[in-house]
Amino acid sequence: MTQTSWLDPYAEIVLASNNKGKIAEFSQIFEQLNLPIQMIPQGQLHIEDAIEDGLSFIENAILKARHAAKHSGKPAIADDSGLCVPALAGAPGIYSARYAGEHGNDIANNQKLIQTLEPLRQNNLPITGMFVCVLAFVAHAEDPLPKIFQGTWQGEILPEARGEHGFGYDPLFWLPELGKSSAELEKSEKNKISHRGQAMQAFVASLTTA
Template structure:
């Protein structure tokens, strides 16, 4: 079986019900001009998988297999989040539910700021990185999922800035650009973000 057999399947399921992610992926996939229709799993009435892995890679594969099992189609899943080294890598894989409730961006941002407050030192930046792992499975039992990883380095602000994006974007500071991720346009963000980087690797794999 070729690693690109999924391109002849007609449909690729995007294993996500996160509106922010889906919006970004729709733009990224549109730029790729793939010969398949990319369908978000919610349109197929597929609920979120139980993410019980201990890494971004494990959870991405779990989500992709879950969507493929129910749809009978090839599937691609993203597992992503923000890692802060001074917190031992937290929130990490728990980024979406850091404050307890899945997808509560405001509460998650508030908890991250609260956890970092006692660790801040005058004049010292708190480093962070956004991580995205994409996992592509041809079918539910695919023994060789394709993995594409992107890492976007920045810092954590002391308070939110910007109205764009979702998740931790308002707290993610890019010192070389002097803006937060939430102050970027979708187009500019997709060029350099963790998700954009992973998608570039995905695109390269198709061209091979």
């Protein structure tokens, strides 16, 4: 891909995450897209997670990107993502990673979601859900115009976990058109269609339209 875009000046971007699952997915996506950029997980620079006190995915993504840029002195990209279930008024939403109380406890979060939805299941009707991903890129910590890229992924919420791949709520996220859960998809397959993959594709598309 020939770059003639806003990203040209940057050879390195800090990924504002210490989540091993996200880092692995981003690394593979960057590799698949053949981006001529070095992505540096913030943990390699000894940067701790930002305080996520925004009220939306967009706010939290920007907070995390600014935090990483401030402490690294480099441009940064941040992902804020989660699962929204309309039957629960959008929960767990921005609190997806700490739905059960402890940040990043996937087993507890999944179990709480299963238990919360159990009384709402009627006549085997599906309960829909949507994965959301917002990417925010900032050139520097005080960038007045962050670049925002979004992706959404529609599915259904299973009453029990299926699959061994992925992380987070992947084992509960059912894709009727594929007959698989997100956790049953191979990484390359998931990255092409997932909320994070869609947001990254929008990011890449912006490189050639800037």
